[in-house]
Structure formats: structure tokens, C-alpha cells
Amino acid sequence: MDELGDESFTVVAVALDSEPGAPDPWIEAASPTYPVLIDRTHQVADRYGIVNVPTAIWIDESGKIVRPAEVAGAYEAFRHVDPETRAVPEEHLAHSKQVRSAYLDAIRDWVARGSDSEHVLSAADARDRQPAADPAVAEAHARFRLGQHLEASGNREAARIEFEAASRLHPESWAIWRQAADKLENGIAAGPAFSARLAALGDKHYYPPPEIAGMPEAPARS
């Protein structure tokens, strides 16, 4: 979003990354002009109710949330891979681009028109979309933080027990699960366990479609 070049707006990116150095190559490659913060304990996920990435929250000039946590312009095209050709069908690739572009358009509209933008939610709607206080989720994050501390102190077995408990308490969180999961050589948690967890979603979404005006309808499931 650098191209907006608007003094009244900034991206603040937060890497939900417990492992020291893991996000560095990505940051170097992007060489962003906005701040990129490193959140090893996923405190932003806990505070704002984030369960996956990319997720964004819109905050106005006075520090009020005008759009609570939602998927930031991503679509789960990868879930529609043709089992024979291993390719993502064209209509899903096209939809991916449309979702991203509709989301960026919504941000541009907000930056240009502020509270007059149709994408700025009323206080009542914003409250409705805030994730409810859930004791199980709060415990999941407390256990995740303890696990992260134990792992950083070299106590991997005790850490694993906390991470597993955290995932059981907050099964919607891909952030907790993928952070703790085994990674492939490229550092991405996309091995067989990820595929199995994804398959277990069934009809549920990995990226729930953002409820934003102008967002195109997803293609039918193939």
C-alpha cells in the first residue's frame, strides 16, 4: 500500500513469528517503507482476535477500530487444486485477484474519504464483529505464551504440550497451530499434517470471505 503516499495513513505490519530471524528474509525482500513489528508471543492475535494471516484491522485517527479483524484480501484458491492436473482452476485464480483488488479498493476509499467511506462500520456493526470474550481462547493464548517461553528456554517437550493444549482450546486458530507445527525446508507449515487439518475443515472456510461492499461472489466449489 506504499503507493497511497498519504500522510494521513500508514500500514503497521506485524509478523506473528516466534522463531527469531524467521521473518527477516521476507522483510528484507519486501523492503517496506512502513514499520514491520515482530510479535513473538502473538500478543496482537490475542488482543485483536486474529486466527490466521493475512488479517487486518482498520483503526481510525482517534485510535478507534472501524473494521475489526478480518481476512485481508486473501482467497483460498489453493483449496481448489484439481487432483489430476495439480493446477488451480482459472476461475479460482481470477477470483483471488478480484478479492485482493476489491480489498485494496476498499482501503483506498477509506484513505480518501475517511469516515464517509461506506467501508467504515458503524460503532454498532463494529462491535458486532468484534470476537466475543471467550475464556477458552484466553487460556489458549496464555498457554501459547507459556509454550513459547518454554521453547525459548530450550524445554521443547514441555512447550509442545502447551502448544497442543492451546490448539485444542482454540481450534479456529491457524496461527497457533501453524506456528507450532513442523515446517518444511522453506520454513512453511504446509506438510501432510497441514493438508489433513485443512481437509478436516470440510465446508468451512480457511479464509472466511470478508464482508465488504463490492466483494465479488466466490466461484462454485469444484
Next chain:
Amino acid sequence: MTIILTPTDTIEVSATPDGNTLWLDAADLTRVTGYQLKPEGFCLDEICVPVPHGREAEFVRDGSDGTSVNLATFWRYLDAPVIADDEGATWSIGEPPTDRSMRLDTLEAADVTLPDVSGELHSLSDFRGRKVLLAAWASW
């Protein structure tokens, strides 16, 4: 020393963990949770939680070196998570649900202070006066 992991911080305190209880100085309770022990009870800003009648000894005790409070019992009383490692050396606490609901209701963006890749700290509140797209991503 005992390490307490809060939703936003790691704090070392001089505490006495014993099974399910964690006694620490009343001043340290404030440092860790923001709650202050007052005659009305445990207070966060203007809102106070009275110490439950008949259970005072489980929550507060006066010793030669000042007043101590039992963080673990108080936190469970608030229905908030409090978890310890096997040795009781590290404790992790979560946000009480009532505090969270009130915070969510205000729609105020919770402040966070985090380092960038060079270790420099930034607070979300540094950006007041600008619109902020708070965007979470990850390498995994």
C-alpha cells in the same frame, strides 16, 4: 524470582508459588495486572472487585514485610486463565473476560509495543492522528 507472562509483557517478581497459589507484594500485583488493592477490593481504574466475604485469607494477608496478595486465586476468581509450568517458576496469565468485554465494547484499539527487525520499539499509539491498517502476516 518468579517469571510472570502477561498478555503483553514478561515480568520478574519476588513471589512465593505454592501449588495453586501465588503470593506476591500488593505493589507487584499492580505492576503485573494493573489491579490495585484498595479498601473497596481489587480495583482496575474505577471498577473494583470486592474480596469475597469469608474468603479474605485466601486472597490477602498482612505480614511483617507488608501486604501480600494471591494472584492465582484472585485471577481464577475473575474466571481468567492462570497457568504455571511444572516447577512453578513461570506463570502465564490471560486477560479476564469482563475486562476484555469492556475493552472490546469501547472499540478502542488495544495498544501494543513491539520491536522492529532492528530491535527498535514502536507503539501502535505512536500513530494516533493517522489511519492505521494493522496487518498481521507470518513467515510460516
